[in-house]
Amino acid sequence: MSENKILSDLEIAQNAAIRPIEEIAGRAGINVDALELYGRFKAKIDPAKLRLPDAKRAGKIVLVSAMSPTPAGEGKSTTTVGLADSLARAGHRVMIALREPSLGPILGMKGGATGGGYSQVLPMDEINLHFTGDFHAITSANNALMALVDNHIFQGNELSIDPRRMTFKRVLDMNDRSLREVIIGLGGPAQGVPRQDGFDITVASEIMAVFCLATDLDDLRERLGRITFGYSYDRRPVTVADLGVQGALTMLLKDAIKPNLVQTIAGTPALVHGGPFANIAHGCNSLIATRTAQQLADIVVTEAGFGADLGAEKYMDIKSRIADVAPSAVVVVATIRALKMQGGVPKELLKEPNVEALAAGVENLKRHVHNVEKFGVTPVVAINKFATDTTEELEWLLAWCAQEGVQAAVADVWGRGGGGDGGDELAAKVAAAVAAAAPSDFRHLYPLSLSVEDKIRTIVQEVYGADGVEFSVPALRRLADIRKNGWSGMPVCMAKTQYSFTDDASQLGAPKGFTVHVRELIPKTGAGFIVALTGAVMTMPGLPKEPAAMRMDVDEHGNPVGLF
């Protein structure tokens, strides 16, 4: 980090020399008629209009994941951006694929999702505010569906939809606690049919998950049609196709589904597209963006939400089954402070040097790293450097990695930027791992033919290190429904705390001898997975007492202030 005044992320981003997006597109090999500009620095790419020298070319994937994080996060997005910049600096043809940020949390807590320091995607303010409108289109499609469903019930309810058994909610891209539990349809017979309901945040919408797993417009329509929004009075699932509005929802999403091209501070092209929750969904950017990046670049650096037990597992077992996007290397981001936290150091002491705590906490990293190997993929540990890290601590961790036989490098991409030399060593190790990878080594953790119970048992035993799984009575009842409805062939999407391998956030390190408790199962038949809830999952956040919005404004030039 610089010795001078530390600039905010927004200040660094605003000082950066951003290039016209046509220039970035040209260098990435995107023909101009496949490009739809959104202002000067953002563009949508129409994959159908790309003229590729070799349509079958598929760049290698580097998946950025992490050890169990602290609540502040360990810098996965920053590492993704910095690593890509460093790979580009080393002469590789690189593209980034990242999630889009959600507006709700931005108005609540200071902090965005576009990387940090000198490893950011630009224009960070525009990406964080409305961007190209994708999330608004998803909000519209989601709420159009529910308006059409409630209208169907109001107009005679031919499908015999049971208003007490709805499984789909309206959404807003907003942190709005008051909408978590509501009653709608009040006011008498002209105003609708009263029922209990609630709103989720847009990133929790199944339409967001569908959007991010669809391979093209036709597949999007198919998946939208398969969404189960509720059950009939005789308990049959009722789908969007039963209602017949998958075409209209597809129409509302036809432009949003095209990936968004932006650039890093160092000028590396980045596709920022889609952003499903990492708990009740799979937590990575759209498949279309990943595939498009693969067609354009030799190496695609992408990211999955939360730690490797959640994000990486879902990337391998959900996303990598739909298309050939299996990673050639997985970067596991670790930080000295997260290792100390996993070693039992309380939050307020994380900045103090403490090698003993590292030794205890490194068991957490060890389990994550060896989990990656179970998929037949080589892990590379990226030690994301913080100003408070001591040389002794960093060297201890590098020595531990060497002894464990794991490739590792310290990366200072926040402070020096991937465009600088902050990520050179990491990039070299990642490039070597990618070059050495054989696609045939990749394997899913479980076959889809396994029962849902056994899929969950495999994940919790193999990845979390649990002895077994216990299903609640409602979950057991739902397992029977899943068999009855023929949904057993879907993969599982675990919703678990990101802070522990167990379902209890306070169990740190690498616990043993525990059982994972599955409270409820939610079939997402459009997305094509069964969500297993192991604890309370918040799908509509609230605002804090002093929301970040209180400090936000625009200056005399119309530029945002107080955004980050």
Add this chain to the structure above:
Amino acid sequence: MSENKILSDLEIAQNAAIRPIEEIAGRAGINVDALELYGRFKAKIDPAKLRLPDAKRAGKIVLVSAMSPTPAGEGKSTTTVGLADSLARAGHRVMIALREPSLGPILGMKGGATGGGYSQVLPMDEINLHFTGDFHAITSANNALMALVDNHIFQGNELSIDPRRMTFKRVLDMNDRSLREVIIGLGGPAQGVPRQDGFDITVASEIMAVFCLATDLDDLRERLGRITFGYSYDRRPVTVADLGVQGALTMLLKDAIKPNLVQTIAGTPALVHGGPFANIAHGCNSLIATRTAQQLADIVVTEAGFGADLGAEKYMDIKSRIADVAPSAVVVVATIRALKMQGGVPKELLKEPNVEALAAGVENLKRHVHNVEKFGVTPVVAINKFATDTTEELEWLLAWCAQEGVQAAVADVWGRGGGGDGGDELAAKVAAAVAAAAPSDFRHLYPLSLSVEDKIRTIVQEVYGADGVEFSVPALRRLADIRKNGWSGMPVCMAKTQYSFTDDASQLGAPKGFTVHVRELIPKTGAGFIVALTGAVMTMPGLPKEPAAMRMDVDEHGNPVGLF
């Protein structure tokens, strides 16, 4: 109209030879660095970056209004587009300013708001679907405000906001009947504070009205700050400025506030921007778009919602007080079928020739035309031709106009297009009226110093032809509040049926001897007007039994089908 197969509006639009928007901008005198592209055919204009040869230049305004319409509408948008195309064809430097369509009604009833036939703005499908995201930004700002308000109440309610006296609702750009009356904040102390609430459609949001009346970003922030969202326990109005979030809302609207440039089928530049309700708001496009068009063109053709009793009156008495946008001519669109309906012909017989009914119905047109003269502006009657009109009927109406001393022309802009010769005669008469107009002739109907009661009395007597006005007990109570809070200086925004001069939609023609009943008054302190409700006003529409959405889809090229 063509003898051949009649093409749908969407087919005509898709067959049209659309030009790159940079070309349209160049011809309109817009420097390239003031242009922000949104795809190939849409762009935002940053008024602050325009380099104008003469910054003080202000083109003349032609306001397109109408007689009392049929439920299908009389083609104001089509006439606006066709007239502008015809004026351009005659060599005038012309620009159009129009409202943006709302997504909600599009999913419900077939039909858009971008003109029709050969007088449309393009790309009509994109304008009707998300466009440049302005309405989504307004939805976000509106709902951010309410999330912040309910969070304030939840976090201790320092401002003592009374949850039973909220005057501001959340919005969706959706026809969603079930959200009209809801209860929010259920689920216990962690989920918010329960209260009765409801959702409006986005176009009914006061933020939409504020957006359309703001002169620039600073004025937008000021107006947002003045919005009253509710009352405290001691009945003081509580404003956005009291909460301190006008800066954040301005930030959410900073890009949306820039006008959108598109083109007509004939290539005339059009600014399509903003779209407030024409009943509880003033019903015309943004002031910023109108002013920008005035800076770029010699003649600006713009439109106001509903008939001249509502749209034109509000344009003169609300919008024209904020900036110098008073019209030099008002086009009153009339149709043979609307005149017949006003003459008492039932809907199913409107296509039958009937000159006697015309003679009775023309009293309605007469009152509208002479009302325009009360503002010191010259009316021009545009007879919007339908295929079922007979020559006898059209000639009778032209003769009546001549006898009445009113300029009039038959316009076939739907069938032949303004770019063809369909609007040449209308354009010539409008151009003559504009050339003859003296700005000093323009006058508002009432001074702002009049009491709110007397403002309403003036409007209903002078424009509607009523004997007087009667206030309900709640309205009288609200009048006292308005005086107490110092809001008497605001103009009035009448919410009345568009189908009659009276507050009863069944009273056709030019009724006399009636009283207008004001049921309720709603101060909109941000927009800066007092809404006077004379009947039930629907601020959240519902979907019909067979919503248009059922027929919508995309084709194999990703183009919309079934949209119109």
